[in-house]
Amino acid sequence: MHPNDCTKLRSHFIIFKTELCRAILLRTSRLTRINGKQDGLAILRPLIFRSPPMSSLPDLVCPAGSLPALKAAVDNGADAVYLGYKNDTNARNFAGLNFDAKTMVEGIRYAHAKGREVLMAINTFPQAGRIADWHKAVDGAVDQGVDAIILADIGLLDYARERHPQQRLHLSVQGSATSYEAINFCQREFGVRRAVLPRVLTLAQVEHVIKNTSVEIEVFGFGSLCVMNEGRCWLSSYACGESPNTVGACSPAKYVKWDKKPGTMETRLNGILIDRFGDDEPAGYPTLCKGRFEVQGETYYALEEPTSLNVLELLPDIIKIGVRAIKVEGRQRSPTYVAQVTRTLRAALDSARDSAERFHVKPAWQAELAKVSEGSQATLGAYNRPWR
């Protein structure tokens, strides 16, 4: 055997050992947490008191736009957090948000110490002449020891696969893969281990994808909805020349104006009037897709209403069809939101694990999630629409 092969083998063994330890730690931490609290007996309880659940519980993947938000997610029962650098390599590139070198190290250490995973979103598309910035982000994520990198761009997936073959890669929702063919292609070409599905599929279609791929499937469980033409939406660019895919932000704040007048508030994006709210009307984010426009003499939400996705009602079905992870949207939200949503979904997931048949959505969970929803209303989105 060539000495190089020996080193390679050893490094593979170390990676395997680390992965194994992490898997055990993750499993233990999930079993010993009931409603976000530590319970020493919990590890034995499923064996003693009831038969094990029919499917394993999906990971709860929560947003971290700052170190306090990361800690709030971990402390309230997230199995994994996702985060990004303070630059345009991720799709939540807002002023003052995200992690610098120091907070990144501390955040990863905090999550790993509690047996949780850290997923790094590098989910924008490299801009012409600046590919090195995105390569640097990928290399940095590997150096930091994140558990997976979430990528959307095919060129970057290829780079990551070639340069860091041992690194776990997830296909971002921005990658816009809605069919198992697209997902299996990314598995074959880039070794993608998990794909985040765009929010356009019905639950039956999600199940169809899962049945036809060995790639883990992650779906969105809660958070603001947009038109969901993920990775392909140019509405923000139409209004201001910048969009999530290019600069990492939809409707960047510098183009947004909230204009308060007696009795109303107007929202403008780069001068374009998007909406006008009465004093007692709930508001939404200042994006074109959530504007009210005059269409053939009628003024209404021509594309969609400000609303949030909320899958609590569908949780037992989502678990049954074998979804591997449930994602919460909202890296732009505060640590308070992260704590509220994580706590609620953790309780709901634990309750579904304990008894899928008797699972019912508690009004307190719905109330907590409705409160933090955009436009103060929630929907099941595409998951339960009758048409395809």
Add this chain to the structure above:
Amino acid sequence: MNGNFTIPKFKLPGFVASLGHKLPQWPHALALVGVLNAALKMKLLPESELALLEEKLFRVRVLDTGGEATYTYRSGLFRPVFRPDREPDLAFAANLSAYLQMLARQEDPDTLFFNRELEITGDTELGLIVKNMLDAVEWPKRPHLPLVSS
């Protein structure tokens, strides 16, 4: 995070605001600036973002107490502005309970904004910088208060 104590949503009666308008406003500005400078001293606010606040004029208005505070950030210190000569770059307006809920990290600013309990006008990007800067602060643990946290 909040122990067992939660701040309810409330609105003070109208006469408080009408009385509050007649009272001098400088104590509010002094108190607010004092707290912000204490946070500066404890190095809780990141310098890279602080630089973006230089010479900006901020106004915090508490609707149901009739109080307001105007201040600026200049050369490493927050300073009260008693007679502002221009419109603020960034203005917040909300009832007292909304501010308290935000400070205690009991409610999320976006939630309050969606529910129209918090009004943000002026330079939106500056607003986002301030919001995200405050969100990223790791406040020191509050001392254990047996009366409050029981």
